[in-house]
Amino acid sequence: MFYYLDGTVAEVLPYLAVIDCGGVGYACKTTNNTLAHLKKGQRGKLYTYLNVGEDVFDLYGFATQSELNTFKLLIGVSGVGPKAALAILSTGTPDALAMAIITGDEKTLTAAPGIGKKIAQRIILELKDKLAKESAATGLDFSGSSGAVSTAAFTNKATEAAQALAVLGYTSAEVAQALKGVDVENLPLEEIIRQSLKKMVK
Structure with missing residues (x-):
C-alpha cells in the first residue's frame, strides 16, 4: 500500500518516527539505526512496511531498502x-x-x-x-x-x-x-x- 514516505520529520521518539507528508503525520515504528538518520524539522524518507492483521494496523519505516x-x-x-x-x-x-x-x-x-x-x-x-x-x-x-x-x-x-x-x-x-x-x-x-x-x- 505504501512504498515510502518522503516529508518533514515531525517527531523522533524511541522506536518511533513521525513523518509529515502534506499535513498528515504518519507514525512509523522503526529502529535505532533509522532514527540516527533523522532530525526533527528536516526532510526524511522512509521505506515502509504495513503490517495488517486482526486488531493490528502498524506502519514500519526504514532509512534504507x-x-x-x-x-x-x-x-x-x-x-x-x-x-x-x-x-x-x-x-x-x-x-x-x-x-x-x-x-x-x-x-x-x-x-x-x-x-x-x-x-x-x-x-x-x-x-x-x-x-x-x-x-x-x-x-x-x-x-x-x-x-x-x-x-x-x-x-x-x-x-x-x-x-x-x-x-x-x-x-x-x-x-x-x-x-x-x-x-x-x-x-x-x-x-x-x-x-x-x-x-x-x-
Whole structure:
C-alpha cells in the first residue's frame, strides 16, 4: 500500500518516527539505526512496511531498502514478530546481521533485548536454509554463464559474501556486479561485504 514516505520529520521518539507528508503525520515504528538518520524539522524518507492483521494496523519505516528487506526476512522466521525484528536491527546493521547468519554467530543476535539462544538459532537455521534454496534456484554461486565473475575467482569467501548480500535482498546479478573487482582472495569476509555494499549504494 505504501512504498515510502518522503516529508518533514515531525517527531523522533524511541522506536518511533513521525513523518509529515502534506499535513498528515504518519507514525512509523522503526529502529535505532533509522532514527540516527533523522532530525526533527528536516526532510526524511522512509521505506515502509504495513503490517495488517486482526486488531493490528502498524506502519514500519526504514532509512534504507536493505534494512526493510532484512526486516521482512526476520518476520518471516517462525516465532519472530515485528517487535523482535526491530530489536535485532537496532543492535546492528543489516550487513552485520547478514554476516551473523552466514557465520552462525548467535551472540550478535542474542545481543538484542528479548532474543534468546533458541530464537537466534532458529533465525540462523531458517535464513541459511532459505539462502541455500535461493542459491540453487538462482545460480547464486555464479558458476553459470553470466561472466560477471569467473568461476575460478569465486572462492568460498566470495560465496559466503554473496549469500550475505542476498540476505539484504540483492539479486544474483547485482551481487555478481558488486563483487567484480573486489579482492576476494586476500580480504577478510567482512571487508569483502563492506566494499561490495559501497559499490551497490553508489
